[in-house]
Amino acid sequence: MIKLCGFALSNYYNKVKFVLLEHGIAFEEVAVLPSQDEALLAHSPLGKVPYLQTEDGDLCESQCIVEYLAARFPDKAIFSADPWEAAKEREMIMFVDVHLELTARNLYKEAFFGGTVSDATKGRVEKLLAHHIAGFKRLAKFGPYLRGERFSVADTAGYVSLPLVGMATQTIYGRDFLLDAGVDWKSYVKAINARPAAQRVTEDRKAYIAASRPA
Incomplete structure (x- = not known):
């Protein structure tokens, strides 16, 4: 097992x-x-x-x-059987995981955990995310999925990470960088959440948060 x-x-x-x-x-x-x-x-x-x-x-x-x-x-068939499409799925995952989420992760200490992030870090992350989100928009199709009409493994990355990018930037800068750039991650997440596997992930995450709150 x-x-x-x-x-x-x-x-x-x-x-x-x-x-x-x-x-x-x-x-x-x-x-x-x-x-x-x-x-x-x-x-x-x-x-x-x-x-x-x-x-x-x-x-x-x-x-x-x-x-x-x-x-x-x-x-x-976790990845597409077509070599090109499978490569594009991996490319999309790289954009979400590395260029978006790991860049925004520099903000999480202050955005989510009560810490403080330096102004220099905020300025650097703001510039990087503006550049990376523009690149992401050139790739993502949102039709309604990241690669178009068909759900793919790339959406497992998008589903769990795009909300963090949006929420972190909203908290730190007072505006959601994704929404401002025309990336409607909220509608995207809603579409993905129609899938039973996504529902289970979300329910378990919410249950974990609820159990972690002080009595």
Whole structure:
């Protein structure tokens, strides 16, 4: 049995979970928080989540996990059978994960966790996101899915990460950079949320948040 280790607040954990649920791959969830404890570092070298436990060993980094699942379960057709379309799906995931989410992640300390981000960081992130969102718009089709009329693995990344980019920029700068650029991520997320796998991911995330609130 594959074990998915992490916690339901992590968008990258939820990206992998979405793939597993969407394609009917049996797995067990194991609650793990990121840390620098030696016990965790033995499984995840940087102490991050998610990581996957398999009969062959541990595997970290969400996209590496998705690629492993696609190779291990070829009958599930996680990526398109067409080589070009599969490459475009990977390209879209790279844009969402790296150019958008990981750039916006520099704001999360203040946007979501009560900390403070320097003005220099805010200025740098603002410029980068403006550039990266413009590039993303040239690729994304929203027809209603990122690659057009057909749901694809790229949407598992878009679903869990685009809201964070929008909410973080709204909190830090007083405006949602995605919505301002014409990227209607709210309608997009609503469309994806019609899928049972997406509903399960969202319900589990909300349940985790509710359980984490002080009594």
